[in-house]
Amino acid sequence: MVNHTQADAPEILALGEAMVEFNQAQPGEPNWLQGFGGDTSNFCIAAARQGASAGFVSAVGRDRFGELLLELWRSERVDTSCVRVDESAPTGVYFVSHGCAGHQFDYLRAGSAASRYAPYDLPLDTIAAAKVVHLSGISLAISVTACDAAFAAIAHARMHGVRVSFDTNLRLKLWPLARARAVMLEAIRQCDICLPSWDDVTVLTGLAQRDEIVDFILEQGPRVVALKLGRDGAYVATRDERRVVPALEVNAVDATGAGDCFGGAFVARVVAGDDPFTAARYANTAAALSTQGYGAVAPVPFRATVERLLAA
Numbered sequence: 628m629v630n631h632t633q634a635d636a637p638e639i640l641a642l643g644e645a646m647v648e649f650n651q652a653q654p655g656e657p658n659w660l661q662g663f664g665g666d667t668s669n670f671c672i673a674a675a676r677q678g679a680s681a682g683f684v685s686a687v688g689r690d691r692f693g694e695l696l697l698e699l700w701r702s703e704r705v706d707t708s709c710v711r712v713d714e715s716a717p718t719g720v721y722f723v724s725h726g727c728a729g730h731q732f733d734y735l736r737a738g739s740a741a742s743r744y745a746p747y748d749l750p751l752d753t754i755a756a757a758k759v760v761h762l763s764g765i766s767l768a769i770s771v772t773a774c775d776a777a778f779a780a781i782a783h784a785r786m787h788g789v790r791v792s793f794d795t796n797l798r799l800k801l802w803p804l805a806r807a808r809a810v811m812l813e814a815i816r817q818c819d820i821c822l823p824s825w826d827d828v829t830v831l832t833g834l835a836q837r838d839e840i841v842d843f844i845l846e847q848g849p850r851v852v853a854l855k856l857g858r859d860g861a862y863v864a865t866r867d868e869r870r871v872v873p874a875l876e877v878n879a880v881d882a883t884g885a886g887d888c889f890g891g892a893f894v895a896r897v898v899a900g901d902d903p904f905t906a907a908r909y910a911n912t913a914a915a916l917s918t919q920g921y922g923a924v925a926p927v928p929f930r931a932t933v934e935r936l937l938a939a
Contacts, residue, residue, distance in 0.1 A: 636752075639761060643666065645668035646663070648663055661695075666765055669891070677895040684780070686740040713743060721733060741769065754783050755784075758898050760781070760789055794824075820849060855886050857885075883921075888927050891927075893907060894906075
């Protein structure tokens with residue numbers, strides 16, 4: 628693993644787990660389409676497609692699935708020098724089955740390379756040289772050592788004046804609600820940019836009004852909150868101003884990864900110098916466009932496409 632200097636470090640670093648996806652082509656048939664998943668990886672790719680300098684911090688196994696992920700990131704111009712290859716643990720995979728009851732997700736991630744990531748694996752110089760470090764609730768939930776690494780990364784970033792971005796992404800299959808609440812609240816206290824989703828944050832806080840939720844989060848410490856509201860856009864708030872930024876209306880076919888796309892595009896534009904409301908307008912457009920195709924990665928738009936639509 629390489630530690631970067633200020634001159635060559637990615638501006639945006641995302642920390643978490645990526646996995647290889649197998650999606651059932653037709654219900655009841657043993658045919659699977661191979662793709663990719665992982666919220667912080669999706670975030671990173673979305674940021675890179677908007678022109679940001681982005682890098683991923685994680686681990687993969689020394690297996691074909693790990694190679695596929697490394698090939699994906701390199702093809703997307705995501706820096707992989709902070710991805711550790713674990714000689715003794717596998718890359719996580721998951722399966723999406725389709726039936727009468729809808730989608731079923733089956734994860735094979737226990738003991739994965741990313742879940743074994745620990746504080747001593749962190750690229751501290753690269754973190755110190757970045758502009759934003761991004762994590763999610765899943766980054767904290769996959770294991771105790773990964774959670775420790777996430778908080779060590781947050782502490783190191785804050786020590787060096789690097790902003791921290793946090794997306795709630797609550798997954799109750801990974802941990803009980805009481806633990807999720809305690810740990811994620813501490814992460815919210817230590818972040819600068821909070822990117823909660825409505826369904827997550829209402830469960831985490833027990834609040835049901837937008838202003839109550841935003842007030843609660845701002846009181847914890849973040850300077851910017853972009854509350855994702857799906858088709859209703861985003862409710863963006865700073866300590867001085869708040870407003871709903873409407874979504875772009877499209878004919879959506881698959882919302883998989885749309886929230887990750889929003890986050891990656893939002894942080895990319897903030898790093899580029901946009902104010903949070905302008906960044907949210909851009910990110911809403913990118914996220915809406917990402918719902919017009921299938922999967923979390925392939926339909927994420929590039930900057931030129933988003934800018935053409937905004938100009939029109």
